[in-house]
Structures are given as structure tokens and as C-alpha cells.
Amino acid sequence: MSQQRPGDAGAPTMRDVANRAGVSTMTVSRVLKRDTRVSEDTRRRVLTAVDDLGYRLNATARSLRLGGSGMIGLIVTNLANPFYSRLALGVQEVASEHGLSMLLSNTGEQLDRERGLVEDLASRQVAGMIVVPAGGSHSHLTPAALRDMPVVLASRPPSGMEADCVLVDDFGGARDATARLIAAGHRRIGFLGNPPAIHTGAERYRGYRAAHEDAGLEPDDRLVRRGPADVATAEQAALGLLAPAGPAGTGTAPTALFCTNNRLTQGAIRAVRALELPVALAGFDDFDLADVLGMPLTIVSYDADEMGRQAARLLIDRINGGPAAARPPRRTVLPTHVLRYGPE
């Protein structure tokens, strides 16, 4: 069984193994790398020495020598959002299959933090990184800034640069969900979205409008709220929209709301529950127990794990394919599905 050598400070090195087995470090290296050109006898002696000493390869030294760390980086904006934790899980799954470890960091949507983390990953010689960019500026992610280290953006597209990316069909999903509300007879549909500056917010708003246009309707701008970013502010906004006489000057409250993400949908649910109104809700992002809430809910769902997997695959292709500049950037768009929960 493996054990420590007493009276020896540090971990044993390849040299220690070599000495014990009576061979050179090169031979040890060959055995460990499963190089075939080693005699069976030597092989066994080396492996015995490895076991006796409890030797473990030093990945840092190996990385330095080989010029690659066998790690990839993942930077997300908010790991507490189930969407991003599933993304991380998907990335990890594929990375693992390829023998890569994953360095994970969270930006909390802070651009300066993102910059620091990108810098740190580059410094650690990761083979590449997947980033959910926090802000509008991507200058720290350009091939020039990263010396052609491969980068894949997830969830939000590159701006002012080119890069592989994996997106959700934000436009299509929003259009389909809104169309469902219209098909169910709703004519006054409120919109609860994050700020227009965020890609998903902008695209999902486009989808909301497109569904109206497809049906020959004109959405009422007074029913549109493009600011809330968390459950509490979304709830307030929804309460405002759903007030008995509707938002200022309209005289009528909307009969349905479309929300662009899970937090906003949850805020809206609270508002609807508090007011005890028969309002239909539609929103992006599926969540647990949506089906037992007992309220009419139209949900745009997509596979966050798969998004992680695809991002990781794009990245690994790029890593294996030589200089990032060599081939044009690829963009993958994940399909969405509209789900229907609760009573009609």
C-alpha cells in the first residue's frame, strides 16, 4: 500500500521513484505515460516504487514543460441562478470527458471583476475559456488581448469582436410564448423585461413585438416595463401594471404578462397571487413546481446543460484546431420549447 516516507519533508519526485527502482527518471516518465518501449520487468519495478512511495505526478511541472495546463476556465455572472449552475454542469461534463479540469468563477455581473478573472485564467495557461460576459465591453476578450487563446461566449453574443458563441433562441421563444397568449384571446399583454442593454432582454422584446405584428396587433407601450432585474422590483412593476385601472392613463389592466426571465416571472407570480386576479403569465426559463402552482403559465424552456455542453464542444474544437484566428467564428443557437402549465 502507498505510504509516506517518514523523515522526508516534501512529496516524492520522479527522481525518488527512479532511485528506488534503480532506473533513470526518463524510464519512470515512460512507464507513467504508458510508453510501450519499456521492458515488462522494469515497468513492474517502477510501478512498485511508485506505490511504495505514494508517488503522484506533479501536474504543475508537467504543465510548464508541455506548455498547457489541461484546464479550461468558466466565468459566469451568477452561479446562484439555476440556469448558470446547469450551464456549469454541462461544461464540466464535457471537459471531464476530455480530461480537462474546470476553473470556475463568478462575476456578479461586474465587468471589472470579469476582467480580472479573465486575466487570471490567461495567466494560469488555461487551454481556453467560456465566458458569460457581464458587460457591453469585450475588449479584454479579443484575440489580441488573449494572444489567440480560444474563447467561447455563452448566453450573450460578442460585441465589437468576433468569437464563437452559444445562444438561446431568445427571439423565437419570446415570439412563440407571446403568440400563445394572443391565441388564447389576450389582447392587452404586459411586458416585464430586463434593461434593453442586455442582449437577451432586447431579443425577447423583439419577439414580444413580432408576435403582436404577426397577429396584426400593436402592443401598448404603456404596458411595457424594461427595467426590473430581480424578484422584488419585478413584483412592484407587475403590481403597477395590474392595478385595477391599469397603468397611468390606460384605464384597463392587462389580462396577461410576458416576463423575460425566471426572476421576473417569479415576481409577477407574487403580484398575481397577491391581487388574486385571473391574469395569465408567460415567461422565459422553466422552474420546479411550475405545474403545481395552479395558475395559467406559459413557459419558454430550453436545455441549459446542453448549452454548457455545446459551449465546451465549441471550445475544445477550437483548442484542437490550432490558432483561433484560423477559422471563422461559429454561432450555435439552442432551440426553445413552449410549455403550458396550470388551468386554461
Next chain:
Amino acid sequence: MSQQRPGDAGAPTMRDVANRAGVSTMTVSRVLKRDTRVSEDTRRRVLTAVDDLGYRLNATARSLRLGGSGMIGLIVTNLANPFYSRLALGVQEVASEHGLSMLLSNTGEQLDRERGLVEDLASRQVAGMIVVPAGGSHSHLTPAALRDMPVVLASRPPSGMEADCVLVDDFGGARDATARLIAAGHRRIGFLGNPPAIHTGAERYRGYRAAHEDAGLEPDDRLVRRGPADVATAEQAALGLLAPAGPAGTGTAPTALFCTNNRLTQGAIRAVRALELPVALAGFDDFDLADVLGMPLTIVSYDADEMGRQAARLLIDRINGGPAAARPPRRTVLPTHVLRYGPE
């Protein structure tokens, strides 16, 4: 502005910077490390050269030289469970504050995968690791196996070894929640728990029983199910318990259920909704929208982020405190709070 040197294959090294600035690599190293004993003039020349070349420190080489990687490892069983993603967030937060990066992996509760991941982390020279152990055997986590590399266990205690760990007050939380049900008049309370082999399952069962004993009651073993591990099987088990005449031979269904984790609680919620019975539920782990479900729900809540933070702090103390064997292991137990949602 930083830019690449054309016609130069690899990234610039400290040597390149030194040449350009007309100094030795040592001076560059000093400047980058903010060593004060460098003249202001030299400092500026070096920084200019760094910027011109777009030089970035090679953390791998630095790690090899210094004998530490500046990374910690985190191994969880299931990142898709919000509990563990929040744990990860807490760990990351504290690690970040200490300039440490986090290598994150997921075991999917598979012991052999955990073993491989631990091995990989050790090989990468992490400063220490936090592990949510998947299985009963912790032999790969012993000081002997890891050459005294610091380890902190989270959520489940060490078995057959000593190690720092952070736990939740599983016993107390379960007892308190069950006591609430009893105080509300319930006398037949079903138990839905994961297998006894899992620490949390065993402790929470103890708490369930203790609450009964405290009230001078004897729980009916026929109302106890200690097997389900996911939403679907929990739902089936709950349906069985709640059948009109109760489980086989009892003649009466329980009026309340205690569930030991979020997945089991969700299964029970489905069952209760399907049967349209006025059953009170209690369970471990808070979840979004618990308050708008409109059913009586007693939830044992605790701070998963805080658990991550505490685990990281224990680990960092250990890292800074010399050989792990030097001080006795510490055990932190996080308090729980009982929350009450829905109608009485």
C-alpha cells in the same frame, strides 16, 4: 497599448521584457511583485516594456517555483441542486478574497469518480480541497493518502478518519419542524427520507423521532419510508402513504408528512396536489415560491452560501496553519430556522 509582437510564436517571457527594458529578469520579477527596492526610473521602463509586449506572468512557472498553485479544489455531488451551487458560490467568494482560484468538479454521487477527482486535484498541487463526499469510504481523503494536504468535508462528516467539516444541524432542524407539526395537532406524521446510509438521512430521522418522544408520542413505523432519492420516487411513496386507508394495515392515512430534503418535499407536494387532500407538509431545504403554493408548508432552512464560506475559511486556516496534523480537527454546525408558509 498592449499588442503582440508579430513573427513571434509564443507568448513573451520575462526574459523578453528584461531585454526590452535593458534589465535582468530578476528586476522584472521585482517590479511585477511590487518589490519596493527598485528605482522609480527602472520601474517605469519595465512597466512600459510589459505593456508594449503585452506580457503576462506565467502562473504555471511561478507555481512550480513556489511550490503552490494558488488554487483550491471543490468537489460536490450534484451542482444542479441549488444547495450545492450556493455552497460553491460561498466557497468561491471567500477563495477570491484570498486570491485563490477554485477548481470545481461534480461527482454525481459516484465514489470512483470522486476518487479520480481527488487524485487530479492533488496532482495539480491545490492548496487544499473541500469535498462533499459521495460515499461511505473516505480512505482516499486521509492525510496519508493526501500527504497532509488540507481537506474540509462539507455537508457530511468524515468516517473512519479525522478532518475539519461543516455540517448543518440536521437533527435539530428535523426535530423542530416535526415538533411544529405536533404542536399544530398532528398525531400521525409520515416520514419520507433518503436511505439511512446517508448521514443527513440518518440524523434527520433521529430528529423526527426525538420530536415524537419529546411529546410523549411513538411514531408509527408503517408511516416511515426511507428509500426515495428523487422527486418521482418520493411522489410514489407519498401517494402510497396518503392512500385513503393509509399504508397497508393501518386503516388511516397520515395527516402530515415530514420530508428530509427538497426533492422529496417536491415529490410530496405533487402527491398532495394530485390527491387534493388537506395534508400538512414539512421538509428540509427552502425553495423559491414556497410561499405562493398556497399549501401549509413548514420548511427547515439554512444558509448554503454561508456553509460554503465557512468551509472555505476552515480550509484557508488550515492552509495557513502549517501541517494539517498539527491541530485537532474542527467541526462547524450551521444553525437551521423553521419557516412557515401557506394557510394554517
Next chain:
DNA sequence: CTGTTAGCGCCTTCAA
């Protein structure tokens, strides 16, 4: 204040 030397642990190259 600055430079020289040496070596962290490993693996590629070349030689035997």
C-alpha cells in the same frame, strides 16, 4: 538598487 546563480519537476531530444 541590481545582477548572477541555481533549480522547482518534468519531458523532448539525442545518444547509447
Next chain:
DNA sequence: TTGAAGGCGCTAACAG
């Protein structure tokens, strides 16, 4: 089939 030499990029220790 095996070994010796050299160096990946960096920094402690010791000059000067």
C-alpha cells in the same frame, strides 16, 4: 530498451 543533457519560466538566495 534505457539514459544523459538541457530547458520550460520563474524566483529565492546570495552577491555586488
